[in-house]
Amino acid sequence: MYTVFSTFDVPEHKADEVVSIYRNRSKMVDTAPGFIDFMLLQNDKRKGELTVQLIFDSKENYLNWVRSEDFKKIHDLEKKYPDRELAAIVPKVTQYKIVAR
Numbered sequence: 001m002y003t004v005f006s007t008f009d010v011p012e013h014k015a016d017e018v019v020s021i022y023r024n025r026s027k028m029v030d031t032a033p034g035f036i037d038f039m040l041l042q043n044d045k046r047k048g049e050l051t052v053q054l055i056f057d058s059k060e061n062y063l064n065w066v067r068s069e070d071f072k073k074i075h076d077l078e079k080k081y082p083d084r085e086l087a088a089i090v091p092k093v094t095q096y097k098i099v100a101r
Contacts, residue, residue, distance in 0.1 A: 001036065001098035002059045005051050006091035012048040014086060022052070028070040029054065034061025052091070059097065 010018050022040040029035055034057040043049035056062040065071055081087040 001101075002056045002062050002095070003098055004054045004056075004062060004093060004095045006093045007049065007051040008089045008091040009046075010048045010050065010086060010089065012046075014083070015042070015047045015050070017083075018050060018086065022050075026074060028074055029065060032056075032061070032065040032068065032070070034058055035065070055098075059095075062095075 019040065019042065025038075029038060036055040036057060037053075038055075039053045041051040041053060043051075054062070056065065
């Protein structure tokens with residue numbers, strides 16, 4: 001299995017808005033081959049620190065998702081988000097091979 005974390009900081013007063021966006025996400029990734037799970041994590045002490053976690057059955061399927069048209073559509077929408085401050089956020093992405101459970 002393979003997991004990817006995308007961590008980003010938003011102003012704390014906008015954290016609830018961003019959480020709401022993710023709660024109402026398109027779910028396009030959910031139908032990608034090899035997709036297992038999606039989670040949005042919120043730092044317990046710093047409300048504005050959010051992490052998206054994706055889990056795929058393999059690195060290959062994750063990379064296929066990243067190269068897909070649906071991935072491009074989702075990320076193009078993010079770039080067009082009306083709140084320029086939120087649209088400009090660049091997450092720190094880390095990728096891991098899951099070696100034990």
